Amino acid sequence: MRKIFTTIIIIVFSVCLMAQDGKNVTVGWLKDNYTKREVMIPMRDGARLYTAVYEPVSEVKAKPVMLVRTPYSLKPYGFEAGEEPPKDKQTYSSGIWDDLLNYAADGYVIVLQNVRGTFLSEGDFENIRPHLSGMAGGTAKGCIIDEATDTYDTVEWLLANTDNNGNIGVKGTSYPGFYATMAALSRHPAIKAVSPQAPVTDWFMGDDAHHNGALCLADCYRFGSSMYRTRKAPSTKGLSKLVKIDTDLYDYFRGKPMSGLSDFFGDTLTFWNSMVAHPDYDNFWKDRNPARLLKDIKPAVLVTGGFYDAEDCYGAFKTYNEIKRLSPDCDLYLAAGPWYHGGWNNRKANHLAGAWFAEESGAYYLDNIEYPFFTYYLEGKGKGNASAKVNVLPSCETIRCKMEGVLSAARWETYSSWPPSDAQPAKIFLSGTDSLNMSSQPDAMVFRTFTSDPANPVPYMDVKSSGRDRGYMAADQRFASARGDVLTYSGTVLSDTLHLAGPVMAHIELRLDLPDGSKSRNMDADIVVKLIDVRPDGYQMLVRGDVMPVRYRDGFGKSKALKSGKVVSVDFTMCDIDHYFLPGHALMMQIQGSWFPLIAMNPQTFVRNPFTATAKDYRPINVSISSHSFLECGKVNACSQ
Numbered sequence: 001m002r003k004i005f006t007t008i009i010i011i012v013f014s015v016c017l018m019a020q021d022g023k024n025v026t027v028g029w030l031k032d033n034y035t036k037r038e039v040m041i042p043m044r045d046g047a048r049l050y051t052a053v054y055e056p057v058s059e060v061k062a063k064p065v066m067l068v069r070t071p072y073s074l075k076p077y078g079f080e081a082g083e084e085p086p087k088d089k090q091t092y093s094s095g096i097w098d099d100l101l102n103y104a105a106d107g108y109v110i111v112l113q114n115v116r117g118t119f120l121s122e123g124d125f126e127n128i129r130p131h132l133s134g135m136a137g138g139t140a141k142g143c144i145i146d147e148a149t150d151t152y153d154t155v156e157w158l159l160a161n162t163d164n165n166g167n168i169g170v171k172g173t174s175y176p177g178f179y180a181t182m183a184a185l186s187r188h189p190a191i192k193a194v195s196p197q198a199p200v201t202d203w204f205m206g207d208d209a210h211h212n213g214a215l216c217l218a219d220c221y222r223f224g225s226s227m228y229r230t231r232k233a234p235s236t237k238g239l240s241k242l243v244k245i246d247t248d249l250y251d252y253f254r255g256k257p258m259s260g261l262s263d264f265f266g267d268t269l270t271f272w273n274s275m276v277a278h279p280d281y282d283n284f285w286k287d288r289n290p291a292r293l294l295k296d297i298k299p300a301v302l303v304t305g306g307f308y309d310a311e312d313c314y315g316a317f318k319t320y321n322e323i324k325r326l327s328p329d330c331d332l333y334l335a336a337g338p339w340y341h342g343g344w345n346n347r348k349a350n351h352l353a354g355a356w357f358a359e360e361s362g363a364y365y366l367d368n369i370e371y372p373f374f375t376y377y378l379e380g381k382g383k384g385n386a387s388a389k390v391n392v393l394p395s396c397e398t399i400r401c402k403m404e405g406v407l408s409a410a411r412w413e414t415y416s417s418w419p420p421s422d423a424q425p426a427k428i429f430l431s432g433t434d435s436l437n438m439s440s441q442p443d444a445m446v447f448r449t450f451t452s453d454p455a456n457p458v459p460y461m462d463v464k465s466s467g468r469d470r471g472y473m474a475a476d477q478r479f480a481s482a483r484g485d486v487l488t489y490s491g492t493v494l495s496d497t498l499h500l501a502g503p504v505m506a507h508i509e510l511r512l513d514l515p516d517g518s519k520s521r522n523m524d525a526d527i528v529v530k531l532i533d534v535r536p537d538g539y540q541m542l543v544r545g546d547v548m549p550v551r552y553r554d555g556f557g558k559s560k561a562l563k564s565g566k567v568v569s570v571d572f573t574m575c576d577i578d579h580y581f582l583p584g585h586a587l588m589m590q591i592q593g594s595w596f597p598l599i600a601m602n603p604q605t606f607v608r609n610p611f612t613a614t615a616k617d618y619r620p621i622n623v624s625i626s627s628h629s630f631l632e633c634g635k636v637n638a639c640s641q
Contacts, residue, residue, distance in 0.1 A: 022101030022366065033057055038078050040120075043159045045145050047116060047123035049154065050074070050234075055162060062165040064378035064611025065109040065158050066100065068172050069151065069179040071118040071125065071227070077236040099345040102371040109162050115179060116150055120234045127228065127271045128178065128203055130287040130433040131185055146238060147182035167378040171195040171370075173304075173342045174312055181290050181319060184204045184297050188213075195370065197304040198312035198341060199319055204285040205556070206314020208415040212572055213281065213556055214526055214547045215610070217600035218460075218468040219247055219311070220272070221261070228271035242268060248464045253597040254457065258613045271377075276611040281556035300331035302370065306339030307395055308352050308473040309321065313575045316504070320418065331377075331384065334418050335369050336578065337361050337393035340470050344370075353471035355541050361393055364412065373392060388414035394501070395543070403596045409639035419502030419576070426500070428491075428531075428587060432627040435491040436491035436587055447624040450485045451515060452525065452593030452604065454618040457485060460598035470597065473495045477532050477540040480590055487625055490534070491587035498581040502634035503542050504531060504574040508591070509626035511567045512550070514619075522606040525550045525623055527570055528595045532588035533581055540588060542580050547599050548572040551606065561606035567626065577633065593623050 013040025033056050040048035052074055056063065093110060100110055123145075132146045155168050168190045170183035177199030178610060184194045203209035220376050225242040241264070243250050265272050278284040286292070294496045305316025320334045335344070338357040343349040346607055347363040369391050377379040392413050401433045415421070429437050430447025461472040462479035469475075480486045530545035551559035562568060594601055603610065603617035 021307060022103075022105050022326075022371070025101045025105050034104065034110075036078075039161075040122075041113070041154055043116070043123070043145060043150055043153045045123075047121075047145075049113055049122070049150065050077075050115060050120035051111060051113040051154070053158075053162060054104070054112075056107040056109070058107065061107075062163050063107045063109060064157075064167040064169055064374075065111055065162060065164045066103045066374070067111045067113065067154070067158070067168060067170045067183070068100070068117050068176055069113045069147075069154075069170070069183075070172065072113050072175070073119060073238055074112050075236065076116055077120060099366060100372070101169075102366060103374070106375070109158070109161075111154075111158060113154060116145075116149065117231065117518040119236060119238065122234060125231070128200060128288040131182065131290055131293055147179055148186040151179070151183045151186040151191075152188045153156075155186070155190055159190055165379070167192045169193045169195075169374045169378050171197065172199075173197040173345060175200050177312070178290070178317065181294075181407075184301060185290065185293060185297055187298070191299050193302070193374050195302040195304060195373070196319055197316070197344070198306065198309055199303075199315045200312055201291050201315035201318050202285070202289045204281050205289075206318065206575070207312045209275070211314075211599065213279075213548055213552050213559075214549050214602075215258075215275075215600040217253060217597045218514075219598075220275075221253075222467065224269055224272055228269040230270050231403050245466045247466060249466060249468065249597050250459050250464075252466075255288055255455070257283050257603075257615045257618065258600060258611050262611055276609070279609040280558055280612060292316050294322045297323055297327040297330045300333070300336065302333040302373045304335045304344055304365070304370070306341065306343050307336060307575075307577055308338055308343075308448075308470075309341045309581075310468070310470040310473050311341045315549075317516070317576045324417065330430045332389065333373060333439050335365060335391045335392070336418075336576070337365065338395035338474075340473065352473060353475040354539060355395075355474040357393075357395060362575045364393075365391075367632075387416050390415040390418045392418070392501075394499070394578040394580055396582065413578075419634050420636055423501050423636045425632055426635035428589065428631040429632075430489050430512040430589070430625070430627050430629050434489055436489045436589055438491075441630065442627045444627070445509075446627040447511065448487050448595070448627075449622050449624040450487055450591075451620055451622050452485060453620040454594075454601050454604065455620070456485075457594035457596035457601050458483060458528070458592045460595045472542070472598065474541055474543075477530065477542055477590060478504070478538065479587075480530075480592065481540060481588075483592075486590055486592040489589045489591075493586050494581055494583050494584060498587070498634045499636040500578070500581070501578045501636050503576050505632040506546075506548070506570075506572055506574060506629075507632070508548075508570045508629045509567060510550070510570060510629075511565060511624040511626075512562055513564050513622045513624065515622055518564075520564045520605075523550075523559060523564055523604065523621060524559075524602055524606040525593055525604055526595075526599065526602040527623075528590075528592045528599070529574070529631070530578070530592075532590060533573075533579065534586040534588050536584045544574050544577050545590075545595070546572070547572040547595055549602065559606075559608065591625050591629075593621075 037053040114121040115122035171179040177196040180196040226239045303320040344365045349362040481488045531543045533541045603613040604621045605617040607613045
């Protein structure tokens with residue numbers, strides 16, 4: 001019956017596909033031209049994974065498979081585990097409506113799968129499951145399983161049970177980006193192209209859970225209250241959050257010691273308890289960092305990330321850099337722009353907080369970067385471009401940009417690699433007073449001091465919210481400048497464009513003391529450093545900020561207390577930027593001791609395991625910053641705006 005039906009519509013469908021593009025795909029068109037199968041694909045250890053397979057009804061030409069693996073819901077589900085889906089329940093997942101429309105319009109087989117231990121998929125879920133099959137990857141047999149072997153087994157089933165051209169693409173954003181990285185590690189020869197987008201990569205050094213070992217409290221507390229739990233049985237419903245906050249996060253967390261949070265969760269959050277048991281960067285965390293294993297990667301890889309990604313900015317650039325280092329022969333691409341988390345999948349993404357960027361930059365990325373990447377490696381369409389393997393839309397925020405349209409698709413910059421090869425190291429020096437310069441470091445070491453008080457931590461954003469606001473990544477910092485516990489350093493108004501690109505490295509020289517002048521040998525602190533673009537209208541736009549615990553100044557494997565009065569150097573690297581500081585703007589730098597509750601408050605008494613800190617451990621301290629501190633970033637030849 002299907003063959004007869006296919007014969008009737010074959011010409012109509014082929015014309016339809018040729019005339020269709022992703023942005024014009026509708027619900028009606030998709031249901032007319034695609035069927036949906038819900039299947040349970042068996043893995044090598046016997047566990048079965050729920051998989052929604054969307055197939056074009058036309059058999060004009062076999063097309064590639066586009067696979068997305070996710071721990072999140074693929075609702076609506078048409079059946080419970082082990083049952084056949086009723087025909088009237090073959091409804092289409094909302095997951096197909098965003099970044100997959102171009103592939104639907106082109107007739108790809110689109111496959112959405114719940115990873116092991118989530119929703120209707122069998123087995124046990126493990127957060128950032130370690131890669132156990134090693135370099136043997138997908139060819140490993142027996143019951144050694146990980147996300148790479150699950151990908152391998154899924155691909156084997158898809159090749160045998162769908163009408164395809166033998167080529168598989170894998171993509172995903174955020175947690176699904178982690179599974180895309182695992183697909184590259186599966187070593188399956190049919191996987192020809194992979195796109196990890198804002199991939200979860202290292203939950204200790206960056207991404208959602210920690211930054212440089214400092215706990216991302218607001219994200220972990222809410223996200224973790226469901227994702228860190230263990231389910232009882234497969235279900236169409238996800239785990240509910242244990243925590244429901246209907247008040248401002250700052251007020252909710254202020255005054256709560258970390259030990260109290262752990263006591264509240266008890267044994268309900270498996271992964272939270274794992275974090276408590278591993279406060280330093282030990283093998284538990286190293287085993288969960290796939291970037292270290294990205295050697296001899298065979299598929300072409302497009303890494304995508306946003307400069308204003310509040311969740312996984314770190315993962316994109318770490319993944320790109322490690323593939324570049326460990327797999328020099330890989331066809332490696334990078335796309336980045338002034339996007340929030342997943343903003344590249346939003347066709348009309350154009351602003352964040354009070355900052356406005358290029359119009360519809362997401363549409364340009366989807367249509368002109370991602371889709372051509374996959375069609376080239378999966379279908380042989382178009383041609384590769386070795387000289388434009390990096391596509392970057394820099395941020396250039398100003399009212400003038402918005403009004404005059406300075407940034408557009410034409411402003412995308414292309415490079416052969418990242419950071420730009422012509423970027424020269426440039427340092428932004430502090431002075432002993434409150435100014436910045438890019439010419440020379442002051443000869444004399446002068447200190448400025450602020451008091452960091454756990455009872456009154458510096459908020460990460462000047463808004464009231466019951467959830468973490470992603471807008472903080474580009475928010476106005478004038479509220480922080482007005483505080484006495486934030487050191488602000490201002491540069492002169494620029495007469496020429498300053499283009500900074502690449503990672504931002506911080507060198508901070510500091511001293512800790514107690515306000516009453518007494519001595520202590522067990523001091524600790526967090527240092528928050530922010531690079532800011534000051535607009536002519538006074539808006540202090542955050543360009544990049546991050547936190548570094550002083551206890552990890554000599555390495556993340558073991559924390560160390562600091563003795564009061566001792567001057568130490570704290571060096572760390574913040575995520576990449578690509579930003580134009582325009583004429584009439586000025587640079588600004590801020591240094592503070594808290595970023596609350598984005599980052600859990602440091603007790604400022606050295607506690608070997610910060611998760612065990614009690615109320616008595618929290619105390620105010622004086623933090624003194626030396627004028628020999630500086631930031632360093634790549635400076636690209638200026639161009640006229």
